[in-house]
Amino acid sequence: MKVAIIMGSQSDWDPVMKAAADTLADFGVSYEAKVYSAHRTPEALFDYLKTLPEKGVQVIIAGAGMAAHLPGVIAAKTILPVLGVPIPSSPLQGMDSLLSIVQMPGGIPVGTLSIGKAGAKNAAIMAVSILALQDETLEKKLMEYRQKQAEKVLAVSLET
Amino acid sequence: MKVAIIMGSQSDWDPVMKAAADTLADFGVSYEAKVYSAHRTPEALFDYLKTLPEKGVQVIIAGAGMAAHLPGVIAAKTILPVLGVPIPSSPLQGMDSLLSIVQMPGGIPVGTLSIGKAGAKNAAIMAVSILALQDETLEKKLMEYRQKQAEKVLAVSLET
Amino acid sequence: MKVAIIMGSQSDWDPVMKAAADTLADFGVSYEAKVYSAHRTPEALFDYLKTLPEKGVQVIIAGAGMAAHLPGVIAAKTILPVLGVPIPSSPLQGMDSLLSIVQMPGGIPVGTLSIGKAGAKNAAIMAVSILALQDETLEKKLMEYRQKQAEKVLAVSLET
Amino acid sequence: MKVAIIMGSQSDWDPVMKAAADTLADFGVSYEAKVYSAHRTPEALFDYLKTLPEKGVQVIIAGAGMAAHLPGVIAAKTILPVLGVPIPSSPLQGMDSLLSIVQMPGGIPVGTLSIGKAGAKNAAIMAVSILALQDETLEKKLMEYRQKQAEKVLAVSLET
Amino acid sequence: MKVAIIMGSQSDWDPVMKAAADTLADFGVSYEAKVYSAHRTPEALFDYLKTLPEKGVQVIIAGAGMAAHLPGVIAAKTILPVLGVPIPSSPLQGMDSLLSIVQMPGGIPVGTLSIGKAGAKNAAIMAVSILALQDETLEKKLMEYRQKQAEKVLAVSLET
Amino acid sequence: MKVAIIMGSQSDWDPVMKAAADTLADFGVSYEAKVYSAHRTPEALFDYLKTLPEKGVQVIIAGAGMAAHLPGVIAAKTILPVLGVPIPSSPLQGMDSLLSIVQMPGGIPVGTLSIGKAGAKNAAIMAVSILALQDETLEKKLMEYRQKQAEKVLAVSLET
């Protein structure tokens, strides 16, 4: 297993964090998706984080909404790279979770992606780009993915 | 000791969190002020929190800036009432810490006060109002404080 | 009766402030829910506030939308702890009520919770944490509630 | 006396609310400037408001910072027109006081002017425009003021 | 005719600006509602404004969305009091129109009400409060309206 | 004369709008800089706008702060392309003038540049790019300017 996807609540899974899992699956990257809350289950979260190195996990993707502490709290307990996904689950449309994730004080970084589903997908791709530093097959897949993205855009023909 | 004041960084003390301590001192409420970081020293923070009940602490005041997780992380590890003070230490002027503190998800509340020094002072007064539920002397002091506040306002004479 | 829930308009009740009442009921805490407006019925509000001490009320929860003055106006007329719930009833999605409640000037605190239903629930839990300082049964219930919250999170199994 | 200028704190006077007084003086409109707090001295405020009709006051100008409840609380206790001036006294630069003043719920209006000194000046001019409905001399002065404003702009010669 | 209601587009009428008209009708205040655009029909707007004094108009209510220049442009061409209503017709939810109306530079005031329907209603009530300065019947109606508002709030009985 | 630079107040000239004039001068484009207010001198503004076609003006650059109506009001009275520069002259740091300029309703466009001095400079460059459509010398100068910009960046050597 290479990537751990952690989210603060079951409701974060579909349709947001599932996009990270699906994207990893598309790249053939093994992952595990778990629900742990920074506030409700801190000990269980910390215990889980301890198991990650031996499982071979190299990147953690963490998504949360509102005062989204989960990514930062995880980053505080691991030296693995942590990628954060702000989830727009309050009336403030994700501005609260974006600031709660990205504005980490000096010393404990969280690499933050865009709000919502696009961010979850991008967290997966960024995880792939990190894993690809040690994996030529993955590097090749990433280049192909980019190629396909470009081809999709180029194939568009607008009905004007 | 009745109140624990915890802040994420030494730079939060003066001129912000010190206002909470000074206000508690004005009311004759014993307190302890400590620096613990939710991210840099989570274990030490959790150990410290465990000592609070036996010390007789009844209210926790927590201040932090940027992605201010400290109040919420404390609230997750105690059932004492937690009051949060957003500190304006980033270019976003405290909007980041306000949202990171106040927008806690359902289940783990942080009673949030205003940004900066006024909020630190108000956290102390709110702590006093909670302690006064069991302490008639404090209740009387609080009523006198209100009276003095009113008198100060009424004594103002504008030079027009 | 231990808690007074006051809101500015009948439309604040369902689905927002009702969550505070339901949560208090779950904890077996007696409460009273009332509609008083800081602007339309200030005298009736002040008269009502005067009755709270003799009823044994120890915490006031106040919710309001837009330029949400109700929690602050209540806090000005009582020394009981006041918890504020911003209600997202305008096009600004609750940012207006959040700032109107939390940014109280030094001297008159309102402990502010998150915007909307989650905030109403959290106001109730914070009231319970204040009452539990004098009530061991409630303290135990609060610890059990936390335990159940944790168990719910841990029981989640994502369909991946 | 035609206009009452009320502000929440002595620090609101110079350089903000004084601009309202100076502008009224320029128009020869008699006014009274007072400090009353919606939160610290509500009764004294309400007593003062009761004296205004017999003094002949026709417009109230109210300025406040942070969670600026003063204009709305005044508007709730009088049927005189109330003009509100947001004062930028917190790290949020007056956005908090603007929303706390302008976003009044239906039924109790506050006519809100711009943040800070420009708003204080404009509150005075709006008061003059209301008084001018019954006072031809004032109407003439207002037209002359507009004329002078225009002349000042037209007299500008840029050094290019 | 006492009040002119002007809006920038027909789509501003229902359900926003109509609330101003309905409220004026409730008070028995005669009004005229017109669509003029500050940008598309400036001359016709200016011509219309010139007719208002002879018609006896004493207050102008102006509503507009997006970069809402209409209230300010009207205020620049009249010395009658101008009340502005921000209309939430863009993705920015009325924050754009609020700032475009309220942040008038020193010299040309627009008394701004809350965003949307509540603001339209409040503009009408503020117009009534200005007209009531010269009309005892209207003053009495305004006091009765306040009374009824209070009674409605007090009649609420929550199903708890 | 090819470009008219219009600003709402003398204080907008230095250091903001002067940057537009200086940039035009660098390109050898003749311009005229004037102070006219949309609110204080609308007639003089409209009269001035009428003189622009005969002077050969092809682009108008308009800068204003706060509720910045000037660019939109100009755009309503001419069919020349109008470029808007938001000026950060209020506590809201130019967010008010940005939204007041850019959020024009459909039908009357203002091409808006960035807030402050950078925007004034960019308005001049955009004016040059429009004039260059009919002027090969200017087109060449613009390409050279781009080249010099690139060279400046490439010449930077950081002291690491």
Add this chain to the structure above:
Amino acid sequence: MKVAIIMGSQSDWDPVMKAAADTLADFGVSYEAKVYSAHRTPEALFDYLKTLPEKGVQVIIAGAGMAAHLPGVIAAKTILPVLGVPIPSSPLQGMDSLLSIVQMPGGIPVGTLSIGKAGAKNAAIMAVSILALQDETLEKKLMEYRQKQAEKVLAVSLET
């Protein structure tokens, strides 16, 4: 062909960028609408941009959502005037794309229009106003368009 309309994604076409095309068609201005991504197909974008001068294109309209880099990236590779349309495709309602487009640093301007469909329409009208500098027929059409806009507004009759 006079105008190139470029957008970052097929989903930007209907109902946003299509409004630019329809408006150009109404003016009889020939255009081409293309989907190119600043991030996914930069080379194809740059190749396309190189073909524009020989096709006679004089203005480029570029629309994009989220971190909307497309207009600025285009502006960096051409000296033709570039007009930008922010598209509200994220939970932040277009505030992200507005700031990403309008806040260009000094040297590379993008003339930015309002968020969404109104902005797309206005980009087309601004393109027409630029083309009209060299085309009297288009100038006349633009004046007629303005006239019709005014007539539409003046024909409105509200049912009061």
Add this chain to the structure above:
Amino acid sequence: MKVAIIMGSQSDWDPVMKAAADTLADFGVSYEAKVYSAHRTPEALFDYLKTLPEKGVQVIIAGAGMAAHLPGVIAAKTILPVLGVPIPSSPLQGMDSLLSIVQMPGGIPVGTLSIGKAGAKNAAIMAVSILALQDETLEKKLMEYRQKQAEKVLAVSLET
């Protein structure tokens, strides 16, 4: 060389991006710091990016202000992980650069850190955490760094 630090302007170096370089130096990670503009020198930027793989660069740190396109434009031309640092160089205090960097559309991720100097430092630490996946010495240093951070916090003694 393991890390490339790229910034849009020389003024971004001190005091912001230099913090990234200093932090990398503290960890003994070799880096190169360069100024390239996404808009002024795109070709030179793209040429530089092509040299990075052969130099052994594994992570790119990119900082920019205002409409900060640099990190996203880099991410579009490489499959290396790209970390973005928003620089607060406009009146909007970095909110513009934060949104321009973090809100990347699906497919091209930028891992975004906090605004300003803290973010530059954190970008370096995140780069170290990525490099540490293949480098046990670095992994140990990172753990020691965390340890020292904790010790610094624990050594604070407030003068109360």
